[in-house]
Amino acid sequence: PETVRGYLYGRTELLQMQDLPPCQAACPLGQKVRDYIGLIRQGRTKEAILLIRRDNPLPGICGYVCSRPCEEACLRGSWDEPVAIRELKRFAAHYEMEHRSEILQVLKGWKAPERGKRVLVVGAGPSGLACTYELLMRGFGVTVLDALKEPGGMLRACIPSFRLPREIIDHDVGILLELGMEFRGSVRVGNGITLEELREGADALVVAIGTWHDLRLGIPGEGAEGYLGCLEFLKGVNLGGRRDLRGRVLVIGGGNAALDAARTALRLGPEEVVILYRRRLQDMPAQREEVEVALREGVRIVPQVMPKRVVVEGGRVKGLELLRVELGEPDPTGRPRPIPLEGSEFVEPADWVICAIGQGPEPGPLGEIRCDDHGRVLNQEGIFAAGDLVTGPSTIVEAMASGRRTANQVAEFLEG
Structure with missing residues (x-):
C-alpha cells in the first residue's frame, strides 16, 4: 500500500511540475476541474459533463460521495473556503440524467x-x-x-x-x-x-x-450475539432489510465507515448511538463534514478510549469494558499514539457493538x-x-x- 500511495503522490507531484492547477493535480483521476467549472459557469453544462466523462466513468456517484482531494488542494481555501467542486460535479451529473439519451449518443460515438x-x-x-x-x-x-x-x-x-x-x-x-x-x-x-x-x-x-472482510480487535467476547462488523451491519441494512436496532449501540472506530454505521444505526430506532474513538475528535480520519452532520443528528462521540473486552451475558452483548487513553508522540500516520492508562477501566452498557476499525x-x-x-x-x-x-x-x-x-x-x- 505504501508503494502505491507513493506512486499516486509521485504522480501528483509530476502534474504539479507540469503547471496544472492544484485541484487537478490532487485528483487521482487527473480531472480537468478548472475547465469543467468554467464551462458550468458559462452555462455550457453539456460540454462540462462530457469533459468530466473523459476521465470519470461514475460522475454521479462521485458527485455525492467523492472524498474531495481536489477541494483540500483548492487555493481558494487559503482565503475563505474551497470551491464546492463536488457539488458542481453533482450538478453536471444531474444534467446528464435529464439528458441521458443525448449524452449516451455522444459516449457511444467515442x-x-x-x-x-x-x-x-x-x-x-x-x-x-x-x-x-x-x-x-x-x-x-x-x-x-x-x-x-x-x-x-x-x-x-x-x-x-x-x-x-x-x-x-x-x-x-x-x-x-x-x-x-x-x-x-x-x-x-x-x-x-x-x-x-x-x-x-x-x-x-x-x-x-x-x-x-471486517477486521476484528482480537479482544475477548467478539463472538457474542450483538457484536457486528461494520460491513456486516451495513450490508444487513442496505441489502438484508434490517429495519430496527433497539437498545444502546456502541460503534468502535473513527473513519467514514464508522460514521456511516452510526448514522445508519440512528435511523433504526435505538435508545442511543455512541462512537468510541481512541484519539481526539480532531484526529478522526473521517471527513470533518461527516463528523459534524453525525453530531447534529444526535450521535455522541467519546474520544480517547480503547476497548479491552466485550461484556457478555448468556452469549449476548451487555456492554464494552474500556480503558481511558493518553496521547503520546506521533505515530507513522502523524497522529498522536494512543497509550492505555492502567487502572482506568470502566464499562459502557450496550445492546449492540459495531466494530468499524477497517477491512x-x-x-x-x-x-x-x-x-x-x-x-x-x-x-x-x-x-x-x-x-x-x-x-x-x-x-x-x-x-x-x-x-x-x-x-x-x-x-x-x-x-x-
Whole structure:
C-alpha cells in the first residue's frame, strides 16, 4: 500500500511540475476541474459533463460521495473556503440524467471499433466498473461477474442511501450497460477455482473484488450475539432489510465507515448511538463534514478510549469494558499514539457493538493474489488486479483511478 500511495503522490507531484492547477493535480483521476467549472459557469453544462466523462466513468456517484482531494488542494481555501467542486460535479451529473439519451449518443460515438477480444472482470465495485468503462471505450468486450445481484459493490451494499441515492448508482451503472458491459450477478467465485480456470474463455482477467472482510480487535467476547462488523451491519441494512436496532449501540472506530454505521444505526430506532474513538475528535480520519452532520443528528462521540473486552451475558452483548487513553508522540500516520492508562477501566452498557476499525481481503486465493503496483499479477500472464487488492483499502476515487491504470495495462497486453 505504501508503494502505491507513493506512486499516486509521485504522480501528483509530476502534474504539479507540469503547471496544472492544484485541484487537478490532487485528483487521482487527473480531472480537468478548472475547465469543467468554467464551462458550468458559462452555462455550457453539456460540454462540462462530457469533459468530466473523459476521465470519470461514475460522475454521479462521485458527485455525492467523492472524498474531495481536489477541494483540500483548492487555493481558494487559503482565503475563505474551497470551491464546492463536488457539488458542481453533482450538478453536471444531474444534467446528464435529464439528458441521458443525448449524452449516451455522444459516449457511444467515442467508442473505438470492436477489437474482437473479451476481458472478464471479477467485481463490480468502483475499481471494476472504472476498469470496465476504460476497456469498453477502447473497443474491448467486457463481462463482469459479481456476488451481488446488481452492480455497484460497496457503493450499493455499504454506503447508506441517505448519502448516495440508489437512483444515482442505477444511472451510472446503466450507462455502462448501454455501452456494452455484460453483467452477471449473484455469481460468487468459490475458493476451489484457480485464476487460470477463471480466465478460460477470456483474453484477459481482472480481479477487482475489493476488501469485504471486517477486521476484528482480537479482544475477548467478539463472538457474542450483538457484536457486528461494520460491513456486516451495513450490508444487513442496505441489502438484508434490517429495519430496527433497539437498545444502546456502541460503534468502535473513527473513519467514514464508522460514521456511516452510526448514522445508519440512528435511523433504526435505538435508545442511543455512541462512537468510541481512541484519539481526539480532531484526529478522526473521517471527513470533518461527516463528523459534524453525525453530531447534529444526535450521535455522541467519546474520544480517547480503547476497548479491552466485550461484556457478555448468556452469549449476548451487555456492554464494552474500556480503558481511558493518553496521547503520546506521533505515530507513522502523524497522529498522536494512543497509550492505555492502567487502572482506568470502566464499562459502557450496550445492546449492540459495531466494530468499524477497517477491512481486508476475504480469506481465499482471490484475496491473496500478489501483484505489482500497476496491477499485473505476478507470474500470471494475462491476469491483473485492480482497486483495494492493489492499493489496500482506499477511497472511491482512488479505487477508480486504480481501475483505470489496470485497464491501461490490460489494453497494452492485448494490443501487444
